Amino acid sequence: MNAATLFGLCGAALVGIGLYGLITNPEPLRKILAFNLLGSGVFLLFGMIARRAAAAGLGGDPVPQAMVITAIVVAFAATAMAVALVQRLADETGQASISSDSSGAVNGEGKS
Amino acid sequence: MPATTVPDATTADGALLVLAIVLPVVGILLSFVLGGRCAERIAGVLLPAGLGVACIVFLKVWQGGEPLIYTVGGWQPPLGITLRADGLSVAMMVAMAIVICLIGVFAHANFGSRAASIETRAPLVFWVMLMAISGAMNMIFIGGDLFTLYVALELLTFAAVPLVCLDGRAETLQAALRYLLFALLGSILYLIGTALLYGSYGTLDIVLMSQRVHLEPATLAAATLMTVGLFAKTALFPLHLWLPPAHAGAPAAASAVLSAVVVKGSFFLIVRLWFDVMPGLLSVAASQLIGVLGASAIICGNIVALRQKRLKLLIAYSTVAQIGYLFLMFPLAFSADPLHLQYGDALTGGMLQAISHATAKAAMFMAAGLVYAALGHDQISELGGIARALPMTMFAFGLGGLCLIGLPPTGGFLAKWLLLEATIATGQWWWAIVITAGGLLTSAYIFIVLSRAMGPPSAPLTLHAAVPKYQEVAALGLALLSVMLGLVALGPIDVLQVGRPEAPMVQLR
Numbered sequence: 001m002n003a004a005t006l007f008g009l010c011g012a013a014l015v016g017i018g019l020y021g022l023i024t025n026p027e028p029l030r031k032i033l034a035f036n037l038l039g040s041g042v043f044l045l046f047g048m049i050a051r052r053a054a055a056a057g058l059g060g061d062p063v064p065q066a067m068v069i070t071a072i073v074v075a076f077a078a079t080a081m082a083v084a085l086v087q088r089l090a091d092e093t094g095q096a097s098i099s100s101d102s103s104g105a106v107n108g109e110g111k112s
Numbered sequence: 113m114p115a116t117t118v119p120d121a122t123t124a125d126g127a128l129l130v131l132a133i134v135l136p137v138v139g140i141l142l143s144f145v146l147g148g149r150c151a152e153r154i155a156g157v158l159l160p161a162g163l164g165v166a167c168i169v170f171l172k173v174w175q176g177g178e179p180l181i182y183t184v185g186g187w188q189p190p191l192g193i194t195l196r197a198d199g200l201s202v203a204m205m206v207a208m209a210i211v212i213c214l215i216g217v218f219a220h221a222n223f224g225s226r227a228a229s230i231e232t233r234a235p236l237v238f239w240v241m242l243m244a245i246s247g248a249m250n251m252i253f254i255g256g257d258l259f260t261l262y263v264a265l266e267l268l269t270f271a272a273v274p275l276v277c278l279d280g281r282a283e284t285l286q287a288a289l290r291y292l293l294f295a296l297l298g299s300i301l302y303l304i305g306t307a308l309l310y311g312s313y314g315t316l317d318i319v320l321m322s323q324r325v326h327l328e329p330a331t332l333a334a335a336t337l338m339t340v341g342l343f344a345k346t347a348l349f350p351l352h353l354w355l356p357p358a359h360a361g362a363p364a365a366a367s368a369v370l371s372a373v374v375v376k377g378s379f380f381l382i383v384r385l386w387f388d389v390m391p392g393l394l395s396v397a398a399s400q401l402i403g404v405l406g407a408s409a410i411i412c413g414n415i416v417a418l419r420q421k422r423l424k425l426l427i428a429y430s431t432v433a434q435i436g437y438l439f440l441m442f443p444l445a446f447s448a449d450p451l452h453l454q455y456g457d458a459l460t461g462g463m464l465q466a467i468s469h470a471t472a473k474a475a476m477f478m479a480a481g482l483v484y485a486a487l488g489h490d491q492i493s494e495l496g497g498i499a500r501a502l503p504m505t506m507f508a509f510g511l512g513g514l515c516l517i518g519l520p521p522t523g524g525f526l527a528k529w530l531l532l533e534a535t536i537a538t539g540q541w542w543w544a545i546v547i548t549a550g551g552l553l554t555s556a557y558i559f560i561v562l563s564r565a566m567g568p569p570s571a572p573l574t575l576h577a578a579v580p581k582y583q584e585v586a587a588l589g590l591a592l593l594s595v596m597l598g599l600v601a602l603g604p605i606d607v608l609q610v611g612r613p614e615a616p617m618v619q620l621r
Contacts, residue, residue, distance in 0.1 A: 098290045
């Protein structure tokens with residue numbers, strides 16, 4: 001097993017864990033963390049693809065590296081936005097949840 | 113497979129494509145520099161200018177019969193990025209630009225900031241995000257490689273989410289958060305697909321990839337991940353949970369943008385993926401599965417819409433149903449007989465459905481917003497007498513409804529007729545049943561609303577606020593457009609076929 005395959009498998013494992021967490025965790029903050037884990041897996045996948053160009057005698061393929069930098073910036077912006085929303089939601093209701101049932105209860109308490 | 117050369121040199125007038133993306137960006141930057149009170153004035157200049165650019169691009173492509181191409185910085189693919197406007201792109205560009213401009217007219221009443229003495233948050237956010245959506249949509253329509261499309265998709269999400277929670281109430285914040293999480297899941301799945309495709313083919317350019325793509329596990333995995341991700345963003349049936357609260361909770365103008373324009377962005381990427389990046393790779397079984405999801409969306413969305421008590425929620429669930437029609441074009445385009453892929457009718461019908469839904473749904477959300485403003489609520493059971501108080505608004509709502517049902521001569525009729533024709537041509541009669549049943553269910557809830565609105569009021573009607581005439585005119589204008597789209601068959605409907613091969617690449621199968 002060479003390094004590229006190992007990194008590829010690590011990336012795939014991170015994607016799997018992140019996807020599981022994103023779907024099953026009910027708390028928004030944990031979902032955001034899982035999204036970042038998933039993102040890291042994808043970035044590792046890009047790194048692995050860039051490294052495969054080494055077979056052609058190059059040090060690495062620059063295109064996936066350029067893409068991964070852009071993708072990291074996008075993921076950072078997405079995380080910032082999601083955290084801001086969670087923060088604002090917690091300020092408004094006292095707790096942050098995205099299931100509509102609990103929000104109804106919280107709203108009811110807030111009004112009474 | 114025929115080895116065709118890439119037509120990747122910048123064509124004459126290719127710079128117009130850059131203008132289509134850059135104009136909204138200039139507007140956003142200027143709005144932040146000059147402050148919130150100028151944002152509306154800037155959007156008022158730049159959004160019509162964007163419409164003008166889109167119209168010029170449309171005319172060039174229609175008359176030339178050739179796609180417009182611009183290679184950014186003169187770098188050729190596979191390394192460089194191309195912007196490419198073919199028939200599908202220009203038709204969508206013009207339609208979305210018109211809808212966005214009319215929404216801008218409508219939004220003047222709610223987010224107008226000229227008279228205000230102090231700068232407020234909501235108008236600045238609304239106009240900046242409206243311009244951002246217009247720029248991101250243009251980028252999705254003309255982006256020529258998959259990673260540019262990813263960035264455009266994220267831009268669209270980041271512009272759409274703040275519109276959901278514009279009023280800052282707890283429930284809209286929650287809807288926005290849920291929408292953002294669904295959208296992030298969708299775009300990260302799309303990104304994995306992009307990585308896999310680049311790993312397999314060493315390019316992301318759509319034209320180059322369509323020549324290299326072949327059936328292998330990595331391609332299949334990439335295509336599946338990207339499609340599922342885009343389904344989540346388009347709110348196709350089992351992944352639609354975020355849509356109704358997000359679209360129904362936003363202010364009327366924002367709902368109109370979200371429902372009419374934003375969901376079409378990710379839908380357009382699915383079309384690009386299956387018709388341009390991987391032509392002929394969609395298997396019959398997979399296309400039938402997509403059709404089943406679309407059909408369930410039509411039936412479930414319509415039935416849930418029938419049971420809604422609030423007008424805006426009804427319209428939001430009707431969006432879930434109408435999105436289903438868009439996905440019926442996949443089984444119809446990729447029919448069982450591989451030698452005769454029926455691209456033409458199904459593709460034209462699907463795109464026409466996307467455009468006519470955009471105009472009709474924007475008009476209906478605007479009408480619902482005006483009803484809400486006038487009555488102070490939007491309970492369907494207490495709409496009595498509103499048709500007498502706001503005749504023009506309810507007329508716009510009715511015309512939009514006719515378009516959704518698919519009565520002639522509306523655009524919805526033409527779209528559904530083309531899809532029905534494709535069901536007959538490909539012998540898939542079961543989709544015809546779904547299309548017809550969907551139309552019947554749609555007519556049921558449109559008539560419930562209209563009959564309530566035309567009935568007598570239970571108590572003497574008191575209007576909370578006067579509704580400005582130009583808002584009603586904007587809604588009516590969009591509704592009339594959706595009706596007149598049916599006449600497009602006499603004119604520029606053939607533009608949709610510009611830039612796509614006459615005979616699809618059946619060898620790939």
